Amino acid sequence: MYVDVRRIYKFRMYRNDKRDGHLHQQINVAGLVWNHALALQRRYYRLTGKYIGLGRLKKHIAKLRMKTQRYAFWKDLGSQAVQDVLERLDKAYQRFFVKQSGLPRFKKVKKYRSFTLKQAGWKLLDSDDKRYGKIQIGKREYKFVQHRQINGVIKTVTVKRDSAGRLWLCFSVFEKLWIPEGVSAGEIGGFDFGLQTFLTDHTGHKYLSPEFFKQELHRVKTHNRAVSRKVKGSNNRRKAGWMLARTHIRVGDKRRDFHFQLAHDLCDKYDLLVFETLNMDAMKRLWGRKVSDLGFAQFVKIVEWVAFKRGKRVIFLDRWTPTTQICSNCGERQKLDLKQRIFACGHCGLVLDRDHNAAINIRAGASAHTARGEVRLPSDSIAVDGRSPRL
Ligand SMILES: [Zn+2]
Structure with missing residues (x-):
């Protein structure tokens, strides 16, 4: 029988220092938007005792992004990705309201991990080589290690960086899977x-x-020593940390x-x-x-x-x-x-x-x-x- 599932396909992105920088920059912007919106919400609460609401927040942030010089660099990040950050924040608040979690927190931008695009702002491109796939994000093209075929309908694309500073591409997909008909409990x-x-x-x-x-x-120990030998805040220390x-x-x-x-x-x-x-x-x-x-x-x-x-x-x-x-x-x-x-x-x-x-x-x-x-x-x-x- 066919069953609808939502699943995630994850691919490692090719390294390309110049363009990687752009993706890291976009993730950083996502982190900045998170912190900005959170600060806004907290201030609003202090003044009025109320929650701003997702719709108004989206409008406000969109205005800052499009109309002000100061936040013009937020345009590096696609508008859907910005909205997604605000939706994440809203979800965090909704969880907080029903006491499932604590108050959403400010995040270190360097440690912010990802941004997500829905239907717009990206496009899969034909690749002339079987070993890699190509995707356009914003205006730039990127390669990723396509070790398997993506089946189903792609709903979102998320660019992630892991704690080692590497970039990954995650496709969230609706897929019809063929499941063998209920093997009646034998063993x-x-x-x-x-x-x-x-x-x-x-x-x-x-x-x-x-x-x-x-x-x-033994590796953990070696790398730990390497990190502590490096000057705090230096590039070398960051790399050793990776x-x-x-x-x-x-x-x-x-x-x-x-x-x-x-x-x-x-x-x-x-x-x-x-x-x-x-x-x-x-x-x-x-x-x-x-x-x-x-x-x-x-x-x-x-x-x-x-x-x-x-x-x-x-x-x-x-x-x-x-x-x-x-x-x-x-x-x-x-x-x-x-x-x-x-x-x-x-x-x-x-x-x-x-x-x-x-x-x-x-x-x-x-x-x-x-x-x-x-x-x-x-x-x-x-x-x-x-x-x-x-x-
Ligand atoms: Zn007994």
Whole structure:
């Protein structure tokens, strides 16, 4: 069956120092517009106690951009991109109004990351070489590494720079994807997340996560030293900072590759995958900061996406199911503290690895949830392409 999805195609842009400068400049302008609009809104609130509203803000900024000498350089950035910045700010405020986040903040322009164009201000050009694509942004042409075909209808184009100062092109696309018709639950797999072992399945098989950060540790150290040797505020220091940032990005890339690989492996073996619903706050309390290093949340998104694409199903059990404390053999419940790696049932005498026991329970929990076991759409569009996870 065909399903409409929104997905993101991400490409690395060719390096071209002169033109890169123009793109960086446009991203900087986007940052300036953000800060300007935010300052305006704050002042307005101080004076009137009210919110300006998106429409009036857009009009005002457009006027500054077109009619004043002082802000004429904002025209470097396309008008749609300017509007997009204001829409982002509006969204941030709307989240703040319903108390989902704090007050929007001022941002360092150098650290501002992107601007987005909708239908106007850009154009894909024919490329005479298969290895790269060409795009016109404003008046200039740029090349990008087109390692795959874009399918579907392009809705927006975002130019991003990552923490290592590299430029990326992201196409947000509406696409009709062919999804295999619901593979009716044949093989069911239950999985338990763990700190030492990334995942344990109900057969007791453990899927270990390589320690990506450790692998790169020597590089991190070298680059850290390089940064601290350079004069503060100098160009050299900035460049050394980029090298350091690249190392951190590489760690993320490797982890992400591992997550995709694992997600595909699991979908090879099973038709229905059962997990516990992640409770990051509780996990952090229990396990400390290392949880974020493992990237469970990212893995969950990826496995949802991969399963969806392959017509497999994913179920997440209720958060409060005490899967670790129940004997998978007789159902007797007993307390287990964090250090106990073995589950030993006082009732039926079962002795089993703690995570293995939990995974069996999780798998069994699926039957109670099959009613809700429809194919879950990936909760929001995730970048399924490109390599850098954090931009
Ligand atoms: Zn038992």
